[in-house]
Amino acid sequence: MNVIDVRDMTxxxxxxxxxxxxxxxxxxxxxxxCVFEQWIAPGAGAPTHSHPVEEVLTVREGEAEMWMGExxxxxxxxxxxxxxxxxxxxxxxxxxxTLHIHAVLAAPFFEANVEGEKETVQRWRAR
Numbered sequence: 001m002n003v004i005d006v007r008d009m010t011x012x013x014x015x016x017x018x019x020x021x022x023x024x025x026x027x028x029x030x031x032x033x034c035v036f037e038q039w040i041a042p043g044a045g046a047p048t049h050s051h052p053v054e055e056v057l058t059v060r061e062g063e064a065e066m067w068m069g070e071x072x073x074x075x076x077x078x079x080x081x082x083x084x085x086x087x088x089x090x091x092x093x094x095x096x097x098t099l100h101i102h103a104v105l106a107a108p109f110f111e112a113n114v115e116g117e118k119e120t121v122q123r124w125r126a127r
Contacts, residue, residue, distance in 0.1 A: 002029045004023060004024060004028055006021070006023060009023070011037075015044070016044060017040060017041035017043065017044025017093075018038055018039070018041070018044055018045070018046070019038065019039045020037070020038045021036060021038075022034065022035075022036045022110075023035045023037065025108055025109055025110070026108035026109045027109075030108045031108055032106065032107070032108060033104060033106060033107070033108065034104070034105045034107060034108055034110055035102075035103070035104050036102075036110070037060070037101065037102050037103070038099075038100070038101045038103065039098050039099070039100055040064075040092075041093060041098060041099075042097070042098075043092065043093060044092065044093055045064070045065075045090065045091045045092030045093055045099075046091050046092075048067070048090040048114070048115040049089070049090060049112045049114040050086050050088050050089065050112065050113050051085065051086075051105060051110075051111060051112055051113075052085055052107070052111060053085050053105055053107045053111075054082065054083065054085050054105075054106045055083040055089075055103060055104065055105050055106070056080055056082050056103065056104045057075070057080060057081045057083065057102075058079070058080040058101065058102040058103070059075050059077050059078065059079055059080075059099065059100070059101060060077060060100040060101065060102050061097070061098070061099065061100040062077060062093060062095045062097050062099035062100060063076050063077070063094055063095040063099070064091045064092065064093060064094060064095075064099055064101065065091060065092050066081050066089065066090070067091070068081075068083060068087050068089040069088060069089075075091075085106075109122060109123065110123040
């Protein structure tokens with residue numbers, strides 16, 4: 001049995017205005033999921049990207065402008081967006097307070113293809 005204690009984890013800088021804490025991944029024993037949370041400053045967010053697997057983004061605090069393809073909407077605290085595999089999407093903090101997002105990917109590590117970038121981003125693979 002593998003118990004993960006969030007109190008032992010420190011958020012790490014991801015990109016300007018974004019801190020991430022990976023909770024569950026191949027790095028600590030997961031075989032099929034990664035679960036992480038992010039804290040995003042007003043105006044900051046995630047560029048348009050896709051994952052080869054489904055993702056669920058849940059807003060814990062604040063509000064986020066989220067997009068998939070050409071569709072844009074505002075997602076508020078307590079709401080989730082389901083992003084199908086290989087669908088281009090992104091988000092930004094559209095509010096005035098820190099946005100707290102909880103994310104689940106149907107893979108044991110983070111993998112993304114960022115729009116306009118040639119190289120795939122991968123993080124939190126098994127050690």
